[in-house]
Amino acid sequence: MKKTKTIEKNAKIVNKYLNLKLKGNPKTLYDAAAHLIIHGGKRLRPHMVIKSCQILGGDTMVAIPAASAVEMIHNFTLVHDDIMDNDEMRHGVPTVHKKFGMPIAILAGDVLFSKAYQIISDSKLSKDAKIQLVSRLAKACVDVCEGQLLDVKMAEEKRIPSQKEYITMIGKKTAALFDVSCSMGAICATSNQKDISNLSNFGRNLGIAFQITGDRIGVMGDPKMTKKPVGNDLRE
Amino acid sequence: MKKTKTIEKNAKIVNKYLNLKLKGNPKTLYDAAAHLIIHGGKRLRPHMVIKSCQILGGDTMVAIPAASAVEMIHNFTLVHDDIMDNDEMRHGVPTVHKKFGMPIAILAGDVLFSKAYQIISDSKLSKDAKIQLVSRLAKACVDVCEGQLLDVKMAEEKRIPSQKEYITMIGKKTAALFDVSCSMGAICATSNQKDISNLSNFGRNLGIAFQITGDRIGVMGDPKMTKKPVGNDLRE
Numbered sequence: 001m002k003k004t005k006t007i008e009k010n011a012k013i014v015n016k017y018l019n020l021k022l023k024g025n026p027k028t029l030y031d032a033a034a035h036l037i038i039h040g041g042k043r044l045r046p047h048m049v050i051k052s053c054q055i056l057g058g059d060t061m062v063a064i065p066a067a068s069a070v071e072m073i074h075n076f077t078l079v080h081d082d083i084m085d086n087d088e089m090r091h092g093v094p095t096v097h098k099k100f101g102m103p104i105a106i107l108a109g110d111v112l113f114s115k116a117y118q119i120i121s122d123s124k125l126s127k128d129a130k131i132q133l134v135s136r137l138a139k140a141c142v143d144v145c146e147g148q149l150l151d152v153k154m155a156e157e158k159r160i161p162s163q164k165e166y167i168t169m170i171g172k173k174t175a176a177l178f179d180v181s182c183s184m185g186a187i188c189a190t191s192n193q194k195d196i197s198n199l200s201n202f203g204r205n206l207g208i209a210f211q212i213t214g215d216r217i218g219v220m221g222d223p224k225m226t227k228k229p230v231g232n233d234l235r236e
Numbered sequence: 237m238k239k240t241k242t243i244e245k246n247a248k249i250v251n252k253y254l255n256l257k258l259k260g261n262p263k264t265l266y267d268a269a270a271h272l273i274i275h276g277g278k279r280l281r282p283h284m285v286i287k288s289c290q291i292l293g294g295d296t297m298v299a300i301p302a303a304s305a306v307e308m309i310h311n312f313t314l315v316h317d318d319i320m321d322n323d324e325m326r327h328g329v330p331t332v333h334k335k336f337g338m339p340i341a342i343l344a345g346d347v348l349f350s351k352a353y354q355i356i357s358d359s360k361l362s363k364d365a366k367i368q369l370v371s372r373l374a375k376a377c378v379d380v381c382e383g384q385l386l387d388v389k390m391a392e393e394k395r396i397p398s399q400k401e402y403i404t405m406i407g408k409k410t411a412a413l414f415d416v417s418c419s420m421g422a423i424c425a426t427s428n429q430k431d432i433s434n435l436s437n438f439g440r441n442l443g444i445a446f447q448i449t450g451d452r453i454g455v456m457g458d459p460k461m462t463k464k465p466v467g468n469d470l471r472e
Contacts, residue, residue: 134366145343
């Protein structure tokens, strides 16, 4: 019960910050960029950034820009993913391209991406920390693109991937952002590379476990738990 | 004649660097990301980065990562733009989404975007320079998204924009990248903020002039010069 409260408390702080940063003109662009963020999400990745910072003695507020940047990157991937898969609903509301049209949805994803780097570079962190954050976040974004392409190709090829292929794919598609959430949190607290590396590894393994669990529920699980029809991904 | 030779010489150095950085797995992703770059482009923005660096006494090679990053961002906007406009041809070849399909084209744009930040953060520039580059580039990318949305909205509204609206739109859509090309080149050479600001302003004005000229040719000009049917944008 306590854990839920902590994640909710952290989510509130991050939501306030995101709300502040996702305002601008033209309003439609920022409405589209904020659409999924407003309508749901547990803020799991920001929570991981904040907890990783705290565990190494860092202050919560120092981690908020990095935590919000990761959430923006996560949402950027969701917006573009929904276009690629032509998904119609997410968080119980129409996807960004269904509500705003495809061109605005592409731009909404792109502006989330851009804002994430802007927030980090304009934050009050040390120069060293900022460069490490940008470097790791950019590497994670490259990994996510590679992982999503592997996912697209596997779906096209209509064959069951080997265990190694599957782990490579989810390692990039999902675990890269978990990894970078933990390592970014660590960077906000310390310059000790061993600590940063340890949290990076923890995040990666957690991300892989998270995706395996998600895929397993998608195939065998409770539709109330996933809010998606069971077996959908398998049928695809 | 000399000017053409300099831009071509700079283009060769940048092409070599881009070629090196746009290799990876899955190969399809990097083939799609490199598709437009391989098939054309004058490397005008990289040239502006390099010249701005040189004019302030900086070395050409120091400016190459920033020059290549700007070219990646420019190509990222082209790839996503072509999807939004459903354009079929660019540089005399099929657009990325026509050749590779829409999902891969979205990812190709996204990976170009990610690589641009990775190249800067992993370069050998000073920490100060890197942070300034990331901050300015992220701001420019936000501007480009905002400008593209204004462009989309103006097209939808089917009305002639006021001069002020037009200048705001091209200032963001086009001039932001010209601005950042010049200021990034300056940052590679100096920490003098006055020099950086002067080159930033020069780039912005050049970008606005460039887009006005382009739009004017599009309406009244020589189709051989634009490689597009005259009056296309106006008809749209």
